[in-house]
Amino acid sequence: MKNKAVLMYFPPSDLMKALINLKCDKALEVIGYSVENRPIYSLILGDGAYKILAWSQMHGNETTTTKASLDLVDHLINTSEGARLLKQLKLQIIFQLSPDGASRYTRLNANEVDLNRDAVAQSQPEMKALIRTYKAFNPDLCLNLHGQRTIFSSGATNKPATVSFLAPAANDARAITPARLVAMQYIAAMARNLPVEDHWGIGRYDDAFNINCTGDYFTAQNTPTILFEAGHYPEDYNRDKTRDLILSSLLACLNCAVNQSYTDFSLEDYAAIPDNGNHLRDVEIQNVTIVNNANITTSTLFVQYKEVLKDGAIHLIPEYAGNEVELKGLKIINTLNKNQTDPVNIVESSEKILNHLQSFIDF
Ligand SMILES: [Zn+2]
Structure with missing residues (x-):
């Protein structure tokens, strides 16, 4: 990761x-x-x-x-x-x-x-x-x-x-x-x-x-x-x-x-x-193709970094942070120009959703 x-x-x-x-x-x-x-x-x-x-x-x-x-x-x-x-x-x-x-x-x-x-x-x-x-x-x-x-x-x-x-x-x-x-x-x-x-x-x-x-x-x-x-x-x-x-x-x-x-x-x-x-999140990913109860649509999804101490340094670990409409991103990524292979099933676990979003988050 x-x-x-x-x-x-x-x-x-x-x-x-x-x-x-x-x-x-x-x-x-x-x-x-x-x-x-x-x-x-x-x-x-x-x-x-x-x-x-x-x-x-x-x-x-x-x-x-x-x-x-x-x-x-x-x-x-x-x-x-x-x-x-x-x-x-x-x-x-x-x-x-x-x-x-x-x-x-x-x-x-x-x-x-x-x-x-x-x-x-x-x-x-x-x-x-x-x-x-x-x-x-x-x-x-x-x-x-x-x-x-x-x-x-x-x-x-x-x-x-x-x-x-x-x-x-x-x-x-x-x-x-x-x-x-x-x-x-x-x-x-x-x-x-x-x-x-x-x-x-x-x-x-x-x-x-x-x-x-x-x-x-x-x-x-x-x-x-x-x-x-x-x-x-x-x-x-x-x-x-x-x-x-x-x-x-x-x-x-x-x-x-x-x-x-x-x-x-x-x-x-x-x-x-x-x-x-307290409505900001680190990354806002726009126009993500999602599937929700078999409906395919698009949504804005958010990612928040967690600070983790590892080997004497703090690492920012991305975590899925939901798609509530009142949230706003500090960094905005639009997926329109990026290839999304599969729709993100947003009823899946946060870990699975994050795995889909990884390709859009560039450090
Ligand atoms: Zn304090």
């Missing part, structure tokens, strides 16, 4: 190499250990009064924001802009809160717990380390850095949500508490800064309240918390372009914190960001 390797795997060994390459003169701190006793590293930069706590990869398979936070450190310690920001800010970054998940390339930690649902229970050592750090550092602002799948769109369009944000709710009523409003203002400022084009966009994540989620929990403690989701950029399955856009957003955030320019933005500016849709 065809598949393609992408540069999405970023295990603890790669993090350590990247941290050494930074040549930062600040000592790495170990804030705790994972279930499998891997160290969780953090770095504190700057000595300003306004404190920002950021953490990435609490879901081990969401690596782009970890890479972007390393880029941020590199920028902060090597540029005049960085020197200026670090005079007024104190920034603590936790890289890879789930080193076990990073090693396995899984959302869950080694106990198969979703750390982003463990904020109240604090049952896992990784979450205990985050809460301990949060209490000791007492941040003015938290940055909760994640990554999202290719299925998410900017509103009802076929544009991927390359960057999505959320100012999480602090209660069931989703009230605009003072902390939540500050997060909304920061997000509106960062969204304004992004150079959106016709083929990609920004999304605003669903704000259903769940106190077990880290961002909701910290917002409920009156700390403004911003969820970042690094998403898909067209054709960029390594997410290099997304990584640059996340870095740009992080820098915009830090500049806003220094000059307090987030206060120029309103709740309405935040609400104007399109909702995150």
Whole structure:
């Protein structure tokens, strides 16, 4: 079966190499250990009064924001802009809160717990380390850095949500508490800064309240918390372009914190960001001849890639993703100019349907 390797795997060994390459003169701190006793590293930069706590990869398979936070450190310690920001800010970054998940390339930690649902229970050592750090550092602002799948769109369009944000709710009523409003203002400022084009966009994540989620929990403690989701950029399955856009957003955030320019933005500016849709699929294959209960007709069929860790790399494995009319493809393949030998029987198993579609999917 065809598949393609992408540069999405970023295990603890790669993090350590990247941290050494930074040549930062600040000592790495170990804030705790994972279930499998891997160290969780953090770095504190700057000595300003306004404190920002950021953490990435609490879901081990969401690596782009970890890479972007390393880029941020590199920028902060090597540029005049960085020197200026670090005079007024104190920034603590936790890289890879789930080193076990990073090693396995899984959302869950080694106990198969979703750390982003463990904020109240604090049952896992990784979450205990985050809460301990949060209490000791007492941040003015938290940055909760994640990554999202290719299925998410900017509103009802076929544009991927390359960057999505959320100012999480602090209660069931989703009230605009003072902390939540500050997060909304920061997000509106960062969204304004992004150079959106016709083929990609920004999304605003669903704000259903769940106190077990880290961002909701910290917002409920009156700390403004911003969820970042690094998403898909067209054709960029390594997410290099997304990584640059996340870095740009992080820098915009830090500049806003220094000059307090987030206060120029309103709740309405935040609400104007399109909702995150979830109707995108990696490949849309049009005009496929299908057979359905002996009727021969044509249909548009969809394929979604699954990310699988194999031999130390992430491979994109195509899977059949249905033919629902509300779906839209990121890449569109028209079969009209291609020879289709047999009609696809769409009541067959997904594997059999995919075997028919293989010839149309060119990596
Ligand atoms: Zn996540």
